[in-house]
Amino acid sequence: MSNAVESPGDRSFGYSEGTATWATRYIDPSGFECMLSLQAESGLEALRKAESALAHLKDAQCIPLRKDSPESAKKSFNKPSGATVLIKPEGDEKNPTCPLHGVEMQKWSRNGRTWYSHRWEGGWCNGKQS
Structure with missing residues (x-):
């Protein structure tokens, strides 16, 4: 029998804490609302992939889907929009x-x-x- 104690950080659960995810929503040229999600090993790699994805979406004439932020919703509370x-x-x-x-x-x-x-x-x- 071993007296070694396994710390929670020693266990592997099939994922890496170093992963990063980037996502964007857009309207494609035919009018469909879409979402693109990218995963990468690091934040820098995710940003590089995002830059490439945004260039492709722009070339494909996709339109960014912008939702009002909670702050802008507060400012326009009395204005129907x-x-x-x-x-x-x-x-x-x-x-x-x-x-x-x-x-x-x-x-x-x-x-x-x-x-x-x-x-x-x-x-x-x-x-x-x-």
């Missing part, structure tokens, strides 16, 4: 084409207001020159 909704064309309908860039625009709606826009060079274009 609905979610911005992507409206897909019905049947054979097509959205208008941007006169500046020649790409199909997306129809959006929020609080009874409707507009068309599309992603362009890291920002949004509404089809009008500024």
Whole structure:
């Protein structure tokens, strides 16, 4: 019989405490809400993977999904504000084409207001020159 005492830190439970996870939510070009989760051995590796993933999502014209923080919700407590909704064309309908860039625009709606826009060079274009 051994008198050795096993400390809790000596046990392996099939995971490493050095792992890191990074996640983001986005809307894909067809309008679906998606989540991407990455795991890495370290925080630095997770950030490198995240940088690559964000570049890919941007190239694929995915849209970041931003939820209001609790702080912004407190500030706008008395102001009714609905979610911005992507409206897909019905049947054979097509959205208008941007006169500046020649790409199909997306129809959006929020609080009874409707507009068309599309992603362009890291920002949004509404089809009008500024």
